[in-house]
Amino acid sequence: MNNLDNCADFRELYELYSLGLLDASETERIDEHLAAGCEQCRASIEQALLQNAILSGTVTLVKPPAHLRQRVLAGFGEARPRRNWFWAFALTAAACFLAAIGLFLQNRELQTEMAQATRRNALELARVADVSRILQAPGTRLVTFGPGAAPHGSVFVHAKLGIVMVAGTLAPAPAGWNYETWIVPASGAPRAVEAFTPDANGSAITIIPGAVDPNSVRAVAVSLEPAGATLQKPTKVLFAAAI
Amino acid sequence: MAVLYDRFGGLLYSIIFRAVRDQSTAEDLVQETFFRIWNRIHTFDAEKGRLEPWLVTVARNRAFDHLRSVRGAATELTSFDELERAGHFAIASGPRTDHVVQRRAVEQALTSLNETQREVIELTHFEGMTQAEIADKLHKPLGTVKGLVRSALRVLREAAEGSAAQ
Numbered sequence: 183m184n185n186l187d188n189c190a191d192f193r194e195l196y197e198l199y200s201l202g203l204l205d206a207s208e209t210e211r212i213d214e215h216l217a218a219g220c221e222q223c224r225a226s227i228e229q230a231l232l233q234n235a236i237l238s239g240t241v242t243l244v245k246p247p248a249h250l251r252q253r254v255l256a257g258f259g260e261a262r263p264r265r266n267w268f269w270a271f272a273l274t275a276a277a278c279f280l281a282a283i284g285l286f287l288q289n290r291e292l293q294t295e296m297a298q299a300t301r302r303n304a305l306e307l308a309r310v311a312d313v314s315r316i317l318q319a320p321g322t323r324l325v326t327f328g329p330g331a332a333p334h335g336s337v338f339v340h341a342k343l344g345i346v347m348v349a350g351t352l353a354p355a356p357a358g359w360n361y362e363t364w365i366v367p368a369s370g371a372p373r374a375v376e377a378f379t380p381d382a383n384g385s386a387i388t389i390i391p392g393a394v395d396p397n398s399v400r401a402v403a404v405s406l407e408p409a410g411a412t413l414q415k416p417t418k419v420l421f422a423a424a425i
Numbered sequence: 426m427a428v429l430y431d432r433f434g435g436l437l438y439s440i441i442f443r444a445v446r447d448q449s450t451a452e453d454l455v456q457e458t459f460f461r462i463w464n465r466i467h468t469f470d471a472e473k474g475r476l477e478p479w480l481v482t483v484a485r486n487r488a489f490d491h492l493r494s495v496r497g498a499a500t501e502l503t504s505f506d507e508l509e510r511a512g513h514f515a516i517a518s519g520p521r522t523d524h525v526v527q528r529r530a531v532e533q534a535l536t537s538l539n540e541t542q543r544e545v546i547e548l549t550h551f552e553g554m555t556q557a558e559i560a561d562k563l564h565k566p567l568g569t570v571k572g573l574v575r576s577a578l579r580v581l582r583e584a585a586e587g588s589a590a591q
Binding site for chain 2: 194195197201202205229232238239240241244245246251253317320321322
């Protein structure tokens with residue numbers, strides 16, 4: 183299906199289609215049309231995306247609160263050094279980000295650095311990729327815990343992909359003790375999911391892959407556990423991030 | 426990221442705040458928006474277009490997803506994932522001057538819409554409401570709302586395309 187009448191009809195709908203605001207039957211008709219490879223409509227959709235962005239950009243400007251800048255940048259380790267939570271993640275992902283900005287600024291030198299950093303940190307990148315999939319997925323929820331206190335950080339929850347917890351300012355575990363991450367269900371006993379060791383900066387990242395029903399999880403918690411202990415319940419809870 | 430925030434943070438916050446009307450929620454969604462941008466900015470080609478339309482779309486979709494979640498809507502903005510389509514914005518957005526001119530033309534065209542047309546555009550583009558939801562809210566037949574939305578969008582589209590052609 184690729185005649186002008188259909189394309190003209192569909193053109194009327196592409197702004198709403200690209201906003202996801204059409205009803206199911208209209209969306210289905212357009213999906214079928216696009217699946218046939220209509221180049222005219224592909225161009226129309228690109229124009230509709232831009233049109234929507236232009237229209238959104240006409241919003242009355244509101245000055246964001248001053249602390250928001252610091253909060254956003256702290257998440258990237260740019261504002262407050264004490265929020266430089268997760269060394270491995272920050273080192274690798276920041277290298278990727280800097281190189282991407284380098285591309286944006288057409289800085290070839292940074293691109294080269296990214297490639298070198300990527301080779302050096304191949305294993306860490308694989309872990310970052312798992313984290314990224316959860317961070318970038320539509321529907322991922324962000325929960326922060328302990329702002330202004332130690333330890334603090336964020337929990338990212340995606341119903342299909344899993345949970346990522348990023349924590350900072352963790353003291354080294356006492357001799358004979360380990361850090362442990364727990365899932366605290368809405369009902370029933372907590373479940374130990376992963377032991378971890380903070381890096382030299384006191385930062386750590388835990389990935390709990392797989393589908394999770396956010397309504398069935400009350401919190402993600404971190405405890406200190408005696409080495410070799412049977413993990414039936416948390417021994418010394420350090421913090422719990424409510425989901 | 427500081428450069429991006431300083432340049433676009435105010436606009437993205439304004440778009441999100443306009444939709445959710447709550448400062449705390451807007452702050453959370455702005456932070457999430459920058460996380461998402463950070464993860465996909467490498468897909469953007471600065472030589473082909475402007476970053477702003479893409480950033481605006483990411484922010485708006487975060488706000489709409491939140492509103493739909495609050496409303497209990499069954500669907501998310503999955504039919505057109507802006508994170509997968511950064512390249513489309515690069516191709517479409519064109520030179521910076523074109524974009525500024527188009528925005529001015531659209532702003533002017535908005536003032537030419539009648540009150541009901543402006544209201545339906547507000548509800549679709551700033552609050553993420555479907556045409557059925559708008560019909561319910563305004564107590565108008567769905568067909569009437571569809572006609573209003575399409576006629577308003579046609580005016581805005583022609584304004585943008587006309588300014589780009591000049």
